Amino acid sequence: MKRVLIADDASFMRQMIRDIIEPEGYEVVGEAADGVDVVEKFRRLHPDVVMMDIVMPKRSGIDAVKAIKAADAGACVVMCSALGQESLVIEAMQAGARDFIVKPFKPDAVLATLAKVVEKAE
């Protein structure tokens, strides 16, 4: 079972991702509400995948990707973005994010992206 860490400052979004992925066999090992928390939890929990919002308090998603990749170059991070954030998505991918999904989430797209990054990581 693949272990996922979810990071978004909105508990609404964290719950939505959890509800999409848990029934499909993913284990949510933790949730983070800001960019500092996600880096700390990544170091402690060693998830297979991090699903992370780009816009977060305390530390942006892009800074958090850099910190996670510095801690583990093989870390698998999927960014959660919104329409109109294309430049931030490009920046996040350059910082080492593996892929991205766009809000509002479509369950099929979330699961397909997750399956793709997990497969590539294996």
Next chain:
Amino acid sequence: MDLAKYRALFLEEATEHLAEMSRACLALEKDPASGDSIDLVFRLAHSIKGMAAALEYDAVTRLAHRLEDRMAVWRAQGRVDVPEGLALLFRGLEGLERTIGAVRSTGVCPEPDEGLIAALAAPPDGDGGKKA
């Protein structure tokens, strides 16, 4: 999707965001160049936009999106214009409060406030809201 569950989550979290946004707007009234407050309103508007989009609350999504864009303009500019920009910011906050309040009281999202959405639209010449 369990709409009732997500509607309740939305109303709870959006209400907290609006209270926080209101405090940030008051801080900007005292210091229109407060980068922390501009960032906070930007992030809260972004968060409300994401939640509302998931529930297909078009009026909330569009209003929050425009406010987010407008905050990005002021962030780049380093300050909110006074008094025009500040007045626009408070109109945006009140518009979100009114629209989300209607969702709470009626269970459905009202029609978009096109006038306010147009007023918040980021100016192409980057005048920071003086012409809005």
